[in-house]
Amino acid sequence: MKKSLLKRVAAAATAAIMIAAFSSCGKEEDAPASDGETTVTTTASGASSAVNDEIRDLPSTELVKEIKIGWSLGNTLDAPDAKDLTSETSWGNPYTTKEMITAVKDAGFNIIRFPTTWGNHMDEKNNVDEAWLDRVQEVVDYAYSQDMFVILNIHHEDWHDPYYETEEAAIEKLTALWTQIGTRFAGYDEKLIFEGLNEPRKRNTAFEWNGGDKEGHDVVNSMNAAFVETIRGLGGNNAKRHLMIPAYAASSTPAALNDLIIPDGDDKIIVSVHAYLPYMFALDGDLTQREFTPDEGSASEIVSLMDTLKTKFIDNNIAVIIGEFGARAKVNTDIRAEWATYYISKATEIGVPCVWWDNGAFSGMGENFGLLNRNTCTWEFPEVVEGLMKGLDA
Numbered sequence: 001m002k003k004s005l006l007k008r009v010a011a012a013a014t015a016a017i018m019i020a021a022f023s024s025c026g027k028e029e030d031a032p033a034s035d036g037e038t039t040v041t042t043t044a045s046g047a048s049s050a051v052n053d054e055i056r057d058l059p060s061t062e063l064v065k066e067i068k069i070g071w072s073l074g075n076t077l078d079a080p081d082a083k084d085l086t087s088e089t090s091w092g093n094p095y096t097t098k099e100m101i102t103a104v105k106d107a108g109f110n111i112i113r114f115p116t117t118w119g120n121h122m123d124e125k126n127n128v129d130e131a132w133l134d135r136v137q138e139v140v141d142y143a144y145s146q147d148m149f150v151i152l153n154i155h156h157e158d159w160h161d162p163y164y165e166t167e168e169a170a171i172e173k174l175t176a177l178w179t180q181i182g183t184r185f186a187g188y189d190e191k192l193i194f195e196g197l198n199e200p201r202k203r204n205t206a207f208e209w210n211g212g213d214k215e216g217h218d219v220v221n222s223m224n225a226a227f228v229e230t231i232r233g234l235g236g237n238n239a240k241r242h243l244m245i246p247a248y249a250a251s252s253t254p255a256a257l258n259d260l261i262i263p264d265g266d267d268k269i270i271v272s273v274h275a276y277l278p279y280m281f282a283l284d285g286d287l288t289q290r291e292f293t294p295d296e297g298s299a300s301e302i303v304s305l306m307d308t309l310k311t312k313f314i315d316n317n318i319a320v321i322i323g324e325f326g327a328r329a330k331v332n333t334d335i336r337a338e339w340a341t342y343y344i345s346k347a348t349e350i351g352v353p354c355v356w357w358d359n360g361a362f363s364g365m366g367e368n369f370g371l372l373n374r375n376t377c378t379w380e381f382p383e384v385v386e387g388l389m390k391g392l393d394a
Contacts, residue, residue: 025094025097025099025100025103025373025374025375025376025377026094026095026097026098026099026100026377050187051185051187051188052187052236053187053188053189053237054189055188055189055190055237055240055241056189056190056240057240058190059267059268059317059319060242060267060268060269060270060319061267061317061318061319063190063242063268063270063319064270064319064320064321064351064352064353065351066149067110067111067149067321067353068108068109068110068111068353068392069108069109069110069111069344069353069354069355069356069388069389069391069392070109070110070111070112070113070149070151070321070353070354070355070356071104071109071111071112071113071355071356071358071371071372072112072113072114072115072324072355072356072357072358073096073100073112073113073114073115073139073358074115074357074358074359074360074369075091075092075093075359075360075361076088076089076091076093076096076115076360077096077114077115077116077117077135077136077139077155078115078116078117078155078156079091079093079117079156080117080119080120080156080157080158081120082120083120083121083129084129084131085131085132085135087117087120087121088135092360093360093374094374094375096139096142096374097142098142099377100142100372100374100377101142101143101146101148102146102377103372103377103378103379104372105143105146105148107379107385107389108385108388108389108392109148110148110149111148111149111150111151111353111355112143112148112149112150112151113150113151113153113195113323113324113355114136114139114140114143114150114151114152114153115153115155115156115198116136116152116153116154116155117154117155117156117157118132118154118157118177118181119157119158119159119173122173122177126172126173126176126177127176127180128177128180128181133180133181133184136152137184137185140152140185140192144188144191144192147191148191149191149192149193150191150192150193151193151194151195151244151321151323151355152181152185152192152193152194152195153194153195153196153197153198153244154174154177154178154195154196154197154198155198156198157198159173160173160174160197160200160223161200161201161202161203162200162201162202162212162215162216162217162218162219162220162223162248163202163215163219164215164218164219167219167222167223170219170223171222171223171226174196174197174223174226174227174230175226175230178194178196178227178230178231179230179234181194182194182230182231182234182238182241183234183235183236186234186235186236186237186238187236187237188237189237190237190240190241190242192241193241193242193243193244193270194227194231194241194242194243194244195243195244195245195246195272195323196223196224196227196228196243196244196245196246197220197223197224197227197245197246197250198246198250199246199249199250199274200216200219200220200223200246200248200249200250201216201248201249202216208249209249209251210253210255211248211249211251211253211254211255211256212248212249212251212255212256214259216248216249217247217248217256217259217260220246220247220248220260221259221260221261224245224246224260224261224263225261225263227243227245228243228245228263228266228269231243232266240268241268242268242269242270243268243269243270244269244270244271244272244321244323245260245262245269245270245271245272246260246271246272246273246274246323247259247260247271247273248260249274250272250273250274250323250324251273251274252273252274252275252277252305252308252309254308257271257273257308257312258312262318267317269318269319270319270320270321271313271318271319271320271321272321272323273309273320273321273322273323274322274323274324274325275305275322275324275325276324276325276326276327276357277301277302277305277325277343278292278298278299278300278301278302279301281298281327281339282325282326282327282328282339283327283328283367285365285367287330287331287365288330289330290330290331290332290335291332291335292327292335292336292338292339292342294338294339294342299342302342302343302346303346306346306347306349306350306352309350309352310350314350314351314352320352321352321353321354321355322347322352322353322354322355323355324355324357325343325354325355325356325357326356326357326358326369327339327340327369328367328368328369329362329368329369329370329381333381333383333384334383336381336383336384336387337381337383337384337386337387338387339387340384340387340388340390340391341387341388341390341391341394342391342394343391344387344388344390344391344392344394345391345392345394347391348391348392348394356369356371356388357369358370358371358372360372360374362380371384371385
């Protein structure tokens with residue numbers, strides 16, 4: 001998600017508050033210790049050996065039919081403000097518990113995306129800290145053990161901006177990172193999906209969000225290819241692992257999608273798209289832009305997106321997941337609920353699952369995409385959740 005998200009809260013100021021909150025949505029001992037120790041029971045040197053599940057051999061176009069609707073654990077494992085396990089709470093959210101994930105499942109979601117930042121947990125030789133790998137695996141297992149689908153990615157990294165001059169170094173680091181992730185999770189079945197990149201773009205430039213340029217497209221395609229090649233070359237179930245790849249910036253614009261290269265001869269590729277639409281309603285900071293009417297022009301951006309995805313990908317047997325979507329709270333809960341039903345119904349019509357971006361934010365003037373109160377495991381906007389679920393059957 002965008003860098004202008006939730007105002008970051010100092011880790012030292014929030015730690016005591018967040019730990020105390022576990023009395024209602026988890027146990028204090030569920031939180032990893034700040035000295036780098038975790039509560040996982042798997043081995044630090046090769047935890048993948050603890051899971052050796054058989055993976056089904058089916059194309060991604062069939063896999064996505066089993067995926068209903070998803071939820072993201074945003075602003076948590078993807079917070080890059082610390083180099084140890086305290087990074088999980090450094091943006092103001094509590095440590096993740098299995099109870100949180102159970103609440104998500106019980107609400108009707110069957111896939112969870114775990115945005116994860118790795119760079120701040122890597123040394124100068126591109127080795128990931130074992131304690132961080134253990135913690136990420138522990139959180140993944142909260143969902144995987146409950147028979148949920150999981151998307152694991154790399155997120156909020158500052159080293160893979162798509163420039164020719166940095167392409168070689170970025171691919172070297174990307175390859176090293178995904179080798180370690182892929183090896184750790186080699187025994188997981190098709191319910192675990194890897195997403196190679198998150199919104200790779202030329203940050204702080206005129207090309208950042210407008211669909212990019214040729215250089216940006218070329219380098220993103222190159223990094224996508226390196227990611228797929230790396231995972232396919234690893235052992236365990238990785239030859240059959242379903243992999244998500246984005247266009248430039250994970251953009252939904254035709255300019256970016258038209259230049260996305262899909263690896264030849266691989267039927268386990270899913271296109272990752274992020275789409276907060278209509279923009280002025282769903283993402284823009286103008287809080288007066290809070291109206292949405294499905295039968296009027298405000299729905300045209302959603303209709304156009306679904307038409308594009310169907311024509312370019314679905315009709316050509318290429319699977320798609322909208323890995324991020326949502327509408328920020330603007331004191332318009334009922335309208336957001338109606339929008340949620342409409343958005344999901346249109347995506348469901350073309351067979352595209354969607355994953356809500358929940359950053360745990362509820363207050364202030366920022367991007368308040370929060371739905372689940374992670375301290376109590378209750379839904380702050382049950383009407384919106386109900387609207388999402390209604391869209392599956394609309």
